[in-house]
Amino acid sequence: xxxxxxxxxxxxxxxxxxxxxxxxxxxxxxxxxxxxxxxxxxxxxxxxxxxxxxxxxxxxxxxxxxxxxxxxxxxxxxxxxxxxxxxxxxxxxxxxxxxxxxxxxxxxxxxxxxxxxxxxxxxxxxxxxxxxxxxxxxxxxxxxxxxxxxxx
Numbered sequence: 001x002x003x004x005x006x007x008x009x010x011x012x013x014x015x016x017x018x019x020x021x022x023x024x025x026x027x028x029x030x031x032x033x034x035x036x037x038x039x040x041x042x043x044x045x046x047x048x049x050x051x052x053x054x055x056x057x058x059x060x061x062x063x064x065x066x067x068x069x070x071x072x073x074x075x076x077x078x079x080x081x082x083x084x085x086x087x088x089x090x091x092x093x094x095x096x097x098x099x100x101x102x103x104x105x106x107x108x109x110x111x112x113x114x115x116x117x118x119x120x121x122x123x124x125x126x127x128x129x130x131x132x133x134x135x136x137x138x139x140x141x142x143x144x145x146x147x148x149x150x151x152x
Contacts, residue, residue, distance in 0.1 A: 004059060008052035008152060014045035015141055022131070022138055032110065035117050039129055042141050043098040049145045050077045056152055070099050085147050091140045098137075101127050 018041035026034050047070045054066045054073060063080075067073050078092050104121035111118050116130045 002059070004052040004055035004152065007048055007055060008149065011045045011048035011052060011145060014041045014048060015138070015145055018042045018045060018138060018141075022135060026131075032112055032117055035129070035131075035134070036110070036119075038134060039098065039117075040102060042134070042137055043095070043102045046095055046141045046144060047073065047099060047102075049141075049148045050074055053077065053081065053148050053151065070103060071096065074099055084151070085144060087140060087144060087147075091137070091144075094133075094137060097127060100125075 018038050021034055021038040021041065026038065050073055051066065054063065054077060057063045058066050063076075067076060074092075074096055082092060101119060101121060104123075109120040116128050119127045119129075121127070
């Protein structure tokens with residue numbers, strides 16, 4: 001009945017995992033697989049939080065359907081509800097890039113360059129992540145989750 005609450009709890013779990021990886025595990029191990037895992041957990045967390053909000057809107061018949069694609073879910077949320085969230089446009093662009101990266105095929109090229117993880121997807125688009133950028137993104141994802149929680 002209230003599936004959106006279950007989805008939101010999964011988003012909370014994902015952001016908790018990302019936080020643990022970023023602030024506890026990665027500084028000790030410094031493995032690029034952990035770094036990429038943290039980025040994936042952040043992306044999943046934001047998408048699940050958005051999905052929970054859209055599912056709630058569908059449950060109360062304020063929207064007709066929730067798109068299947070994560071990219072379309074994020075775009076729909078940005079178009080309809082981002083003004084209520086008061087989060088800057090750079091975050092939304094970064095989130096769309098991370099969703100594109102997460103949806104790309106696993107045969108992507110990865111390499112490290114001066115504490116920056118560079119990933120090239122199958123369309124030869126390069127994504128760069130450093131720890132400061134990921135930490136800022138974590139703060140913004142937590143803020144997004146808090147704001148969505150207040151509206152659920």
